[in-house]
Amino acid sequence: MTQIPSTKHQALSTNNLVAGYERRVLLRNLFLSVPHGAFVAIVGHNGAGKTTLFRVLTGQLPYQGTVVVAGRELRTVRRPAVEGLLAHLPQRNVVAFPIEVRELVVMGRFRQHRSLLAGYTAADYQLADQALHEVGAAHLARRDFTQLSGGEQQLVWLAQLRLQDAALWLLDEPTQQLDIYYRRRVFGLLRRWGQELHRTILCITHDLEQLPELPGYLLNLSAPEPALQPLSRETVDAARAWLEDEASLHN
């Protein structure tokens, strides 16, 4: 019988995780042990399987091996986000109807209101305004979300995430469309929110230049045997050198 290591003190652990698509395995025997409150930057080439890992964690893709989130094997959880195990900010998130920014942000409180038909309170809206202020998007509060630029929309989604109470946050390239000022600001916020709100944060990113200053871990999914490494100038530079080398593309 396979021994599964104790996962009590981990926000997330994977044991021999294998996942992918028909005829294409992308995650091979992945062993991860992410402590509570850690920040993990996930890097790798296009198509390396970063989003695929998030599909596994959000219950959208079957897998082999073990995945434990907050002490629960994910296979036994039907909808991890709805049950509050995690919050997920996907790479693309389309809203098909006009909606005021503030109304979209306040929905981050949905889990606290699932049983209440009464809707959100003044205190909820106050939190929404505060979150918009924190991401530097207070001026967008009354705008129609669907008319915002890609970068503005990304800031609004971050404000919504700020209100979610899940202990594990998954962010898929949250700064992809942001300018250089907001990129820096958002990584600073993730650091602060992680510490102040005790969140464990997994963040897929191609913004390697933002990472050396952050405390946490680096996971390079393009490496031959991906594993958590402490974030530092050295580890980020090594990952960059690896990713810039054409030979690593065919790894």
Ligand SMILES: Nc1ncnc2c1ncn2[C@@H]1O[C@H](COP(=O)(O)OP(=O)(O)OP(=O)(O)O)[C@@H](O)[C@H]1O
């Ligand atoms: N439903 C699917 N069926 C078959 N292949 C798929 C499916 N979804 C994704 N893939 C392929 O799996 C590979 C990994 O995709 P994934 O989205 O995980 O990459 P990624 O590391 O997040 O890349 P990027 O940095 O470009 O976002 C890609 O080559 C993609 O074409």
